[in-house]
Amino acid sequence: MLKHKIRKKILKIRDEKYSKSLNIDKKKILKIIQKANIKKPVIGIYYPVNSEVSTKKIMEFLEKKKFTISLPILKNNIEMEFYKYKIKDPLYINKYxxxxxxxxxxxxxxxxxxxxxxxxxxxxxxxxxxxFYDRFLCKMGKNIIIKLGLAFSYQMIKHVPVEKFDRKLDVVLTDKEIFET
Incomplete structure (x- = not known):
């Protein structure tokens, strides 16, 4: 119940404060990827909806850097898998x-x-x-080398209630700063 209340409150704030002019520094993402020293990075990324941090310019930037980009497809109402995506590829809208x-x-x-x-x-x-992401991270285990969250700075709260199936991030990049382990 506490998670639901936090979700509702933060989403309301995010919807009110949302601005397309708030950007995440693409070069900082590139530095995080390069720091991991992965030979062939395959990046799973989300396509932004509503007031989420936009990833459109990030995807364009990473594609120009010759990274493999992928987007999730939801399966069976509980699972998700990632499929290659290029900026010009067609998309369809799922039931969510x-x-x-x-x-x-x-x-x-x-x-x-x-x-x-x-x-x-x-x-x-x-x-x-x-x-979806917690189950995917659990399934993939150590194959996921970097778990990078994107957020606006005002989405940080004092304490996120944690349950046994929740997975931590390695990095959170906001419009103002980077939080790392």
Missing amino acids: GIPEPKKKTKVKPNILIIPLVAFDRQLNRLGYGGG
């Missing part, structure tokens, strides 16, 4: 209103750029409540 790639070349990302509702200094993430 989230764009998914039409082309179906499955990949296993080793870097995840994850949406969130709220986070704390300990890098706990509060998502939307479906558990």
